[in-house]
Amino acid sequence: MNASQETKSAAVGLAKRKKSQLFKGNPKINQAIIIVLLGLLVVLMLVPIVFMLVSSLKSNSQILGNFWGLPSPARWGNYNEAFYTIWRYIINTVVYAVVASFFVMVLSSISGYIFAKKDFPGKELLFLMILAIMMIPGILTLIPAYVLYENLSLTNTPWVIIIAAAAGGQVFGTFLCRTYMSGLPSELFEAARIDGAAEIRVFLQIVIPLSLPILATLFIMQSVGVYNDYIWPLLTIRDSSLQVIAVGLTIFTKQFGITDIGTQFAAYAISSIPLILIFSFGMKYYIQGMTQGALKM
Numbered sequence: 194m195n196a197s198q199e200t201k202s203a204a205v206g207l208a209k210r211k212k213s214q215l216f217k218g219n220p221k222i223n224q225a226i227i228i229v230l231l232g233l234l235v236v237l238m239l240v241p242i243v244f245m246l247v248s249s250l251k252s253n254s255q256i257l258g259n260f261w262g263l264p265s266p267a268r269w270g271n272y273n274e275a276f277y278t279i280w281r282y283i284i285n286t287v288v289y290a291v292v293a294s295f296f297v298m299v300l301s302s303i304s305g306y307i308f309a310k311k312d313f314p315g316k317e318l319l320f321l322m323i324l325a326i327m328m329i330p331g332i333l334t335l336i337p338a339y340v341l342y343e344n345l346s347l348t349n350t351p352w353v354i355i356i357a358a359a360a361g362g363q364v365f366g367t368f369l370c371r372t373y374m375s376g377l378p379s380e381l382f383e384a385a386r387i388d389g390a391a392e393i394r395v396f397l398q399i400v401i402p403l404s405l406p407i408l409a410t411l412f413i414m415q416s417v418g419v420y421n422d423y424i425w426p427l428l429t430i431r432d433s434s435l436q437v438i439a440v441g442l443t444i445f446t447k448q449f450g451i452t453d454i455g456t457q458f459a460a461y462a463i464s465s466i467p468l469i470l471i472f473s474f475g476m477k478y479y480i481q482g483m484t485q486g487a488l489k490m
Contacts, residue, residue: 249275249458256454268455275460281434282441287467289351289437290419293358294412300363301411305370306400310379320371326364332424339428353429354419354437362415373407374400413475420468438464 248256249271250264307313308320338357339348347353377400385395401408423439430436433444442460 245458245461249455249462251455253454271453271456271459272463274453275456275463278456279438279441279460279464282436282438283464283467285351285435286420286437286439289354289358290416293355293362293419294415296355296359297362297366297415298408298412300359301366301370302401302404302408303396304363304367305372305374306396308367308371309374309377310382323364323367327368331361335424335428342429348429349431349435351435354422354426357425357429358415358419358422362411362418366411366415369407369411370404374404377403409475413471416471417468 247263250267250269252268255262255264308316342348342353342357347356381399382395385399386392390398420437421439422437426437427440430440433441436444442457442464
């Protein structure tokens with residue numbers, strides 16, 4: 194009986210080892226599979242972009258008659274026509290995004306530093322209330338917010354976009370900065386205070402330089418949010434000269450009588466340039482801030 198049980202357990206152990214080896218496989222094969230899958234995902238993400246760029250150089254007859262073909266000849270004039278149609282929308286949106294993101298960085302860095310390194314009664318409760326605000330869907334406050342800004346005579350002005358973005362963005366910004374700044378060594382701040390540094394100097398010369406990665410991350414995330422916002426500008430901005438690019442791309446066809454599909458694709462390509470530039474110059478700090486935000490220094 195004992196011999197039978199030993200034989201059975203040995204068989205079970207052998208089966209488990211074979212199963213583990215089957216799933217483990219060859220490391221080189223596993224790496225090759227991962228590379229193929231990642232390459233497939235990259236191709237799937239690039240296909241719409243390539244299609245947009247190729248179609249932006251076509252005429253209506255080329256798009257409808259030869260959907261997957263290359264432009265012959267290429268119509269570079271589509272970009273010229275699209276640029277002169279949407280350039281004001283792009284400038285408006287970039288200005289709104291930069292100003293609002295700057296306000297968010299300033300307010301979030303101050304509040305994040307206070308919640309991370311200062312002690313005062315009710316701090317944790319107040320922070321929990323801020324986190325609770327993040328749980329409220331923005332669509333629920335859309336109409337009350339519109340009524341508020343309408344009563345303040347801010348609708349149909351640039352400030353309705355800037356103030357709303359700054360007020361809404363600092364909620365998540367406070368959480369992000371507080372999480373990051375809580376990992377900064379408190380001994381560094383105490384040493385600066387012992388040397389006679391005022392609180393404002395500690396904040397500007399120590400906290401801000403050490404928090405540049407998370408502030409850059411916050412700037413990029415907030416800028417992308419403002420740049421892609423559609424519902425709020427559509428609801429609050431009536432003057433076309435003040436409108437943002439997300440809404441402008443949907444109305445410029447009717448407004449200017451453009452019926453060329455290639456020109457519309459060219460407008461989409463041009464409107465993506467500011468976001469590409471932001472990520473190109475800030476990707477290093479964005480990744481650094483995202484990876485360090487959850488770690489303690």
